[in-house]
Amino acid sequence: MRLSASARSAIALLLVSAACATARAADVERGRALYESRCGGCHSLDQDRIGPRHRDLIGRKAGSVAGFEYSQALRASRIVWNAETLEAWLADPERLVPGQRMNYRVPEAADRAALIDYLKTN
């Protein structure tokens, strides 16, 4: 049986999509594992601990979780969390917001990207 050109294209597209979805799932799983091992000492998704909760972080104004005691510097920062601001924050929080309290750095760009991808999905 010969497939038409359009059918072959559709199958190829499906295979690429499936491969992308698998790779994406692997990235998110890597981000989850990194989150647990690198951030889990102080943070969780749904509870304030040493640091504030992270659920629905993307689009949130920095220093705005009700009831959490932030540094004055972060409260006054006017930062909104997105991929760009999180990248800068995780690379060197003191450089982004002098006077912040986290001070924890994630030195590898690939690790920061995986963590940000994970936070985007939660």
Place this chain on the structure above:
Amino acid sequence: MQSLKRRTFLTASGVATLSAATFGLIAGVPGRAFAMGSTQARDVDILNVALGLEHEAINAYQLGAQSGLLQKPVLDAAVLFQSHHKGHRDALMSTIEKLGGRPVMEKPMAEYAKALNAGSIKSQEDILNLAARLELGASNAYLGVIPAFQDVNLAKVAARLAADETMHWTALSSVLGKPLPGAPLSFGA
């Protein structure tokens, strides 16, 4: 009653493994309070985050011990690890005060129980998994803040604290039957 006995035992066994005086000596911190500069204030902020971690760890082990789910010899190990965290707490509080800072205070245990979702704990394995997660997170947290310390002596102390947490994680992982990391340099990247 059993919980009360365990709690009393844990309190009595809270022997500092690294005395505050020793910590101060190692860190090269003067034994008097002085006005903080901005670099000292930053170090104090880092130490206070570490102190928050230690408060949480102490309460996590307390919750585990009081649950009645831990059996010997796991209970003995949990008590030992809790005593290490109490030693860390005491040393951190002393150093923060010597730097002119104000140590963060421990919260009520109910707050730690809520934050750690203690209500979902049903077995010894659940407690060990929680403890292992916290110890791994603490180890990486200490390693991750080392570059931020202004005082290199405090950075060294953070590394020593990370070593204790890693020791705890390794022991807990062994009891849980989890494999050791296959790759080198798996901590603190």
